[in-house]
Amino acid sequence: MAAAMTIVLFSAYRSFPADVQGLGHQSLGMLSLTASGLLFCAGPLIPEAVLLFAANSTMLGAAGLMLIGTQLFFGRKPSWWWLALAWVIGMVCLVGWYVITQDYALRVAVFSLLTLSFYVAQLVLLVRHGERHFSSWFFGTLLLVQSLVLLLRLFAALSGAVGTSNASNGAVQGIFLLTANFMTLMMAVGFMTIATRRLQVVMEHRSNSDPLTGVLNRRGFAAAYHREVALMKRHGKPMTLLSIDLDYFKAINDQYGHAVGDRVLVHAAHTTVSALREIDHVARFGGEEFIVLLSGTTAEQAKATAQRIRASLFEARGGDVPDYTVSIGIASQQAPDESLEALMARADAGLYRAKAAGRDRSEAA
Incomplete structure (x- = not known):
């Protein structure tokens, strides 16, 4: 099953867009866990010293790679130093265990602590940067369960309740082995849930955004407009x-040339967005035409906003784009039963007046 989940994660890594990071390292982590399990199963065929170092190092590396994958997913800098340090500490522990004292409990305690640090770090990342969505709660629950199991094994090792080898019988050892096998699969499922959710968000954003400028397209603007109309119906707020x-x-x-023209469009879109509030909406309706929806704004307030947009565009001139100006038409919607088409027609009428009056100005409908 671990091998199957490795294939699932790797397939997602090859298929998902670059916006969804971390899947490759998660699949490498699962592959390392699979290799570690195969090494333990091949115990009688491999010299004890080789098995000890190979199986434990791949198991520790798997947990570290999963942390790296989660860090990349949330746009954090990967902690390769952490993985390297934990691996060195683990290998030093194994050398000491093999050469000096074969204290199985001490070995279990060290590796449980090192592995626990990787899972706790993932949990902290999820709490701090994860979306408040079922997928995050699900993955977080799995991380918490895995951390608690490792913490239980750490305490058991410190109290001498883990026996003398992996083959030792006992309640703690049995719980750990059963949970470890189950969580190997569930951790992959948990990461796939947040990755799939991220994919959904990315695809929705792409379907609602203009690919050149990054502002809303017609589809995204229509959805934003209907949300604002709903607010108008509930609270009576105007919009312009x-x-x-x-x-x-x-x-x-x-x-x-068109390449420079595209840069002008991007410049105009970004400058306009920077001159507005977060609750306002900007969309490109094709060509050189942009639409701005101002939430809770009267016509008089919109005139000041239009002037601020024009001033921002003037101040942002220079660089790799030629100088340009804009004309703006203004129309305020006072009643929720007016259609978007009618509102846009009135705004366009104001725009035509601004063009006829000499351009580089704003006119109200």
Whole structure:
């Protein structure tokens, strides 16, 4: 089963977009666990010293690789130094155990503590950076259970209740071995749940976003508009639409080329977003036309916002884009029964007046 979950994780690694990080290292971790299990099963065929170092080092490396995978998933810098340090400590412990004193309990305590540190670190990452979603709660529960089992084994080793070898009988040893085999599979399932959730979020974002500028597309804007209408119905808050068009954009494309024109569009989108609040919505409706939905904003307040957008674009001139200006039409929706098409038509009427009046200005409908 561990080998099967390795294949599942590796398949996801090859299939999921680059936005979902960590799957490759998780699959390597599962592969290491599979190799460790095979080594332990092949005990009679392998010299004891080789088996001791190979099986335990791959098992410790597996837990470290899973931590690296989780760190990459959450966009954190991977702690390769941590994995290397834990591996060195583990190998030194094995040398001491094999050469000086074959104290099985001490070996179990050291490796339980080292492995526990990897799982606790993953749990902390999940608590601090994980999405508040069922997938995170599920994976977090598995990490907590695994950490508690390792903590139990650590205390049992310190109290001398783990026997004298892996083959020793006993309640603690039995619980650990049973749980370890089960959790090997469940940890892979848990990581796949948060990876699948991340994939869903990424695909939804892509389907709702303009690929060039990163702002909303028509589909994403329509969803945002319907949410704002629902707020208007519940709380009576006004909202205002800005229709923004880049002046003489065709001349920019003709003079500088479409690559520069694309940079102008990206520049305009990012500068507009930076001039707004987080609760406002910006969308590209094709070509050089952008739409801004201002939540809880009256027409008078929207005029000040339109002026702020134009001022931000003026201040951000220079660099690798030519100078440009925008014209803005303003229309405020006071009643929730007005359709988006009607509201946009009124904003476009204001935009046409701004164009007719000389461009580089804003006009209310």
